[in-house]
Amino acid sequence: MTEIVTAGILVIGDEILSGRTKDKNIGFIAEYLTNIGIDLKEVRVVSDDEPDIVAALDALRKRYTYVFTTGGIGPTHDDITADAVAKAFGVKIDHHPEVVARFQERFGADLNEARLRMARIPDGADLIQSATILAPGFKIDNVIVMAGVPTIMQAMMDIVAPKLKSGVRMLSDTVKANAREGDVGGPLRDIAKAHPDTIIGSYPFMDEQGKPNTNLVVRSRDQDKLNAAMEAVKAMLATINAPK
Amino acid sequence: MTEIVTAGILVIGDEILSGRTKDKNIGFIAEYLTNIGIDLKEVRVVSDDEPDIVAALDALRKRYTYVFTTGGIGPTHDDITADAVAKAFGVKIDHHPEVVARFQERFGADLNEARLRMARIPDGADLIQSATILAPGFKIDNVIVMAGVPTIMQAMMDIVAPKLKSGVRMLSDTVKANAREGDVGGPLRDIAKAHPDTIIGSYPFMDEQGKPNTNLVVRSRDQDKLNAAMEAVKAMLATINAPK
Structure with a gap:
């Protein structure tokens, strides 16, 4: 009952480190977690580089109850978060049939290889999706993988938050x-x-x-x-x- | 000539992790460094906890050419950055006579123990100060310690930047x-x-x-x-x- 639930945030993206994009997700998630009784203990921002992502993810997921990641789940070559998460957990990653079916319905003839990248989900992960979220996030073990675009990330937080254990609120x-x-x-x-x-x-x-x-x-x-x-x-x- | 100069940022403060204060320094420093040819490789945000600060500082200062810290150099009990930096470098920390003299002139009878905390500078560090900066930042080895208040931090960046080596600009x-x-x-x-x-x-x-x-x-x-x-x-x- 007096358990303290902790979290880390991992922000993934060269665009934050180059200053091109100003991060808006850290502050939002920090406030959100405080409100639901989860203590944010640490934040890291790393580049779109697989070894860096894996190392940071491993450090955070072993140390805290939950890890929230944002960024790197889009359709382009620099979106490598899902692969890095699969590698960190030592599981396979493949196109998720449920997501592929949704994409086929939505994109039709425009469903190309790039878009199919967004359907790649590590084995054993639960999807974070809704009618308004096109490319899903996912939760695997204690790691919650979310989009970098603030509005989508915020919708994903609303979906995943009720499923988290929360501690005695600060x-x-x-x-x-x-x-x-x-x-x-x-x-x-x-x-x-x-x-x-x-x-x-x-x-x-x-x-x-x-x-x-x-x-x-x-x-x-x-x-x-x-x-x-x-x-x-x-x-x-x-x-x-x-x-x- | 083709040397690549890298940096990490360490943001120190419970107020960022609780979501109470939204960080404005990461984006500013990221853009600043990009403009002067220094590659920002990683950012960490940690709480006002000495072991956490020391561990993050040690990880970053060994990995990158420079580490920029913001926050935790004010006059209250939770401002422990200077002590943590001294501990990370294994050097002593004491009231800096030059800063104490400035404070005596400025504060007169209002110079109390709390304000004197802001004059505590690790041995061997160079001050980062100007006529408009009351409590100085400092640079020790490859670590640059700055205020958390954005306007003051920005003034400190302008003072310290010309003294840094920069690489081939991206x-x-x-x-x-x-x-x-x-x-x-x-x-x-x-x-x-x-x-x-x-x-x-x-x-x-x-x-x-x-x-x-x-x-x-x-x-x-x-x-x-x-x-x-x-x-x-x-x-x-x-x-x-x-x-x-």
């Missing part, structure tokens, strides 16, 4: 400090030490008056412990902000 | 296919095979008419080889788009 509460980060750093450290089952974060920002301000975020899986730490933070802020 | 040329990705995938694979010193990428998008279209990008360090591959791509597109 709860969170935020208070605006009305102080600069450097003013609260010392007392915050003491509070963090005194409340070991919480995570206390400090996020500086410029407020509406153009003055440096700070959001303080307390996180915990235990509501009572979160509340206790937040009370301590607020008491500290009252002292700091008291008129001198 | 050149790039793009053509709009006026075809769907699945229509060009097959011939593109043949062109990629016939032009081994180029990288050919395919990026689907929805064009102004709401129709699926594709950008084809050819990259190479050799202008002649790039031109030859691009000619082949254009000849292929002329065939595909010819009226039937």
